[in-house]
Amino acid sequence: MTPKEMVVTLRDRYADEIETILERYPAEQKRSAVMPLIFMAQREEGYITGSAIDEIAELLDIASTQVVSIVGFYTLFYANPGGMHRIQICTDLPCALRGADEFAEQVCENLGVKLGETTDDGQFTVEAVMCLAACDKAPMFQVQNSSGLTYYECQSADDVNVLVKELRTSPDDLDETVSG
Amino acid sequence: MADQVTLKIDGDVVSVPAGTLIVDAAKSVSNDIPVFCYHPKLDPVGMCRMCLVEVGTPLRDRESGEPELDEHGDQKINWMPKLQTACTVPVSAGMRVRTATQQVTRARKDVVEFLLTSHPLDCPVCDKGGECPLQNLTMSHGSGESRYLFDEKIQLQKRVPLGELIFLDRERCIQCARCTRFQDELVGEPVIGFDKRGRALQIVTFSEPGFDSHFSGNTTDICPVGALTTADFRFGARPWEMQHTPSICPHCTVGCNTHLNTRRSGMVGGTVIKRVMPRQNEKVNEIWLCDKGRFGHHFAGSSDRLTVPLVRKDGRTIEQSWEHVLPLVAAKLAAADGEVAGIAGERLSNEDLFCFQTLVEGLGGRTMQWPGRMGGGDLVQQVGVGAGTDLAQLGAETVILVVASDLAEEAPLWWFKVRQAATKAGATLNKHPASLVVANARDTKLDRYANHIVRYSYGDEVQTVQALTHAISGDGAGIETGIDAQHNPLLSEVARAIEAAENMIIIYGSEGLDFSGSGALAQACANLLIASGHVGGVGNGLLPVWPSNNTQGAWDMGVRPAGMSVSEFTSGAKVVLLAGADPVGDGESLPEDAFVVISELFKTDTASRADVVLPAQAFVEREGSYTSGDRRVQRFYPALPALGDAMPDWNIFVRLTALLGLGTVPAGAGAVMRQIAADVPRYDGISYERLADVEEQWPHVGGRDSYYGGTAFENSAGLGLQTPTLAEMGHQVQPGNVEPPSVESGEFLVVPITLLYDRGSMLLRSKIMHQRLPEPYIELNVVDAERAGVGAGDRVALRVNGHDWEMATRVSTSPPEGVILFPRSLAGPLLPRTMVASLRKLES
């Protein structure tokens, strides 16, 4: 097999991190590193690209399809691009008992989207998710973006408005990131 | 039998080996417990839940360990509170199993109902309809009506290509994972897998090309619904409309047993092969087929087949009847005064080769095997692998040495079985794997499973094996070798393993070697086997990776390689008689003044040069037998009517023999086999009747319950017979002299390698395979590529023997430095052996 063409490889960028991850598992069990490597690769684009899948497969000496399966099975992994910030509101039973459904509706309304949708500027995706182990602090949500994953607890719709302002990258900044 | 366990299933007392699963134990007394995910060749996973049964074990007194009895003196049974999956629970002594209670019946109905909530129920248009486990089990266990709202069914894609060979119907998949487990456990190529989870679970592939595996077609056999179908057969026919004919795959030396499914086709206007299916032969192909065998059958039905005898007269070709043409040929042969050169292809059947040999011999002429590039057939007759050997079942007591062969490409089913032996994959888990030594100058797919990988330089094959012999016999035993194993830790280690092993098999090929080189390698391997005492028994001996399906048969029938070029061989011949051989197409020449007669399927280059062309029947139209590399003689049967006036090759030769007054015409192929049995050493006792013998095989496949083993066919047409080796017959076989080949030197060494999917005449005529056939290419080491200034994909001119050949380049770390890998039968010259060459990049 000829190695697939890759523009910038994960190996180029994250050589040290890859090594640290691989060190956690026995040498002959490299496959164990697939989830941490997907997390790492996903930080980049907010989802996992085809070339990242191939590269992870190659790093771990497994088939690309096996990496795809892992991405597909776990809900924190994304095979497709979404908003820059994924606002994921828990609407599971305990949170719902404390008003999470109405809260989610409010947030959606304020952002002008429906659950599962992304704002027109591509910055926010609002999603309903299952229990996040913060049931006593409902309504709550997590934000997943390039800096990782952050919990926000005991929230109101107003709190979210403030947060959205903070997170929203101004169009100028956006341009900069794109060109830079 | 040591560890038999007795239990009771419903009313039946069953005795089976310890470790047997309930489902298999029940099967042995014809109690067909329904299954979907379970497959006897795969590790049990217990996920479909179709096989639920009631299981109880005898209550035992805590202190004495004695079974407790009730007031009637019967054993007290501790019934498990939940139903158990029969496919995952091994039997135990005194176990009781109930498979027909209301609770069990109810559970089966429940599970079928659950499966049908997703299922499209499109049986009338489904390829699996008629042989579908889900359909059958729904009939026997399902409920009559649906409680599930039809409009709540999920709509999914119905025609998803997983590559160009296999289609997936997402709606029909029941997530049993048989296909993915087959690829993962048994093939080691997990190129299909599940995406998503829960109800959204779907089969996907992310390989390039899609579903990239030589074994993909098997998944369509074991898929218990119509979710996976082959592109070849999709909507081709309904299973019950087809005729079934047992056959043998003609593509490689393994000799997989097949079933040809045929049907009358309005479009073609005759009977055609709709599909090729595996036929169970556990010692050969179990219930599997590689994709070449399954999809590469279309050459036989190709529209460019020859149908009438042709005679060249004054530069023109005219059609002739057999009545005219045979006397003409006979007259030419009679007039040749023994100056007859016979060239016969390794693909012909034993009957053809025997009659060919008899004819030419009778005329006082000489014969040659074509291409005849591999040696050692005589050694295989002496120390070939012991009869009854099953490669997949070899265990820790065995060393398997594979040398100079890329087994995955050259003999896929052997690769499959050797891999199984080396990993103990699938249902054989928990046994101890055989130790595998792979010796080659480059990496091959088998390396991944090897305990030891021996890398030699091309040209050092023979020396390497000799070094091992040297190392095990210790005192040198008079062996000359350029490689000192004593000071080579790896070779010493291998030698120790060989000494310690109870059994040893050497699988040898001819990569990088010509006829004499591979002959020398065979001798070196035979010497090693003899020296280490590994000949003459099951699990021991020499296994040749012949380049063709019936090379061994050709050796046995006396049609042997000539060890010289065709022009040398035919020089001085007045008549050249060819059968199934195309030397001209491969760049060889025939004498200008010789009268050339050929029997063939197609108008090959040699046929175009011939004075008389005789149309031969393809194997699907006639009877015959092939002898595989493990010397198993196997019969095939006519599946299609004869095409035009075409005749079986053997029949052409016996008619000529009769016309020449050299013999009589036997009554049929079976009668030819009787002659073979009488004349050919070690074929005595072989007859068509005995080749048709079968004995019971495990697992039971091909019965009505296609859910158990899939749609592979039961073998009721014969398992074949292995000819004995001299070693098995008690002969003391002596080691022979070995002449290591001399190594050429030059800018590059060009090494011809074999690909499963080449552009040879058989695959080129199977359109479905076209996308899998590589464009002509050569493969270079990265270092050489850099030095020569060529990159992957660049076009180069390769100069061999004064000719330039244009090819694309692949670059990898597989070929050693200074070596160009040159796949056979893609384009360019047929290189009989390694040669030196130079390379020039072409501007694009």
Add this chain to the structure above:
Amino acid sequence: MSEFLLLRHRNIGEEGIAELDEYLRLGGFQAFRKVVTQMSPQQVIDLVKASGLRGRGGAGFPTGIKWSFLSDRFPRYVVANSDESEPGTFKDREIMERNPFQFLEGLMICAYASQAHVAYNYCRGEFWQLVDELQSKVIQLHDHGMLGDRIFGSEFSLQIHHHLGAGAYICGEESALLESIEGKLGQPRLKPPFPADRGLYQQPTVVNNTETLANVPLIIERGAEWYRSIGVEKSCGPKIMCLSGHAKNPGNYEVPLGTTFRELIFDLADGITGDKRLKAILPSGASAPILPATDVVLDTPLTYEDVSLVGSQLGSASIILLDETVDVSWAAMKTTRFFKHESCGKCTPCREGTYWMDRLLHRINNGQGDHEDANLLGEVAKQITGKCLCPLGDFSTSAVISGLELFHDDFTQHVRNGNGSTVELSE
């Protein structure tokens, strides 16, 4: 309770306890030092057996006995189950946030007792930041010579690694969890073989819940007798009860096992939000049968035995309260949606059945159902029960079957009124 043993530390420290210096100052890691330098692995196992500690991950299996089941093969592994994904559970997270070293110490003692040299802490992926913190704590422990080679000059060496899940409840099931660490789909394995025989990488493995492990240092430090004195005979020790839903003061309550529902809900958590009437209790998240808020139930002690006597399970003690306004068919729809979403898809009844129940409950809740639908729902639930490969399938039917039994009207009223609220169908 007067003393916090798990969530804070030995009743003394407050927030500072998450710092290593403070934890050490209060006697932290003395238990670990003691086992490594003075006790044999067998002695540790015997002590934990004698303490009566039972697993806090849900099944309540005796911890010491589990450790003693390890097959005689090496290497062995220990794995902390910090996947915590049951709706209504949020105790392990708080332990790891507020008292991380006590948990780590427990994990380390478990590794010593199991003679494992590598321990993994499997955390749900959402605990991303928390795991970063824990990782820095692990590095501190290396710096202090408590992790790494030849700990306290002994032959014992140990590494702790974290492995993040990525959003899959089923990975809390121990065999699915192990598959997940191995880089495979998080689908449960067949049992037997159990992890103690063939666990991570087919080697003998102990899997314990985070809270279970946090108990271990206390047992070493103060002895089995002391531990048994907390709680009741078969269910002893402290237990964190996660109280959520309509509690006036939801949160984690660390109490001795044997405390009653009433004490917990009304004495400690001040009763029901808005002082409404309590209608029903889900004592173990979404997984166990719903209990009606009767006096008998309220006076039931929170022990493994007593809760099952009244028809449910204590499980991981994630207690969700439903007040009088809650429509149980709606609650069942929520739990069913959860299980449908989390079904791994491996076995038929769970994969298909949760989906079917979900459809039926949506129909019912949207007022589109007919009278048969409630019955059909019950039948589908029973059709799943007892046929699945792992307990998740059975879990998924608990709320449905018990809900239909206890609050049948809630399921049929929509048909009568034909006016259910419209519920969005996700996926």
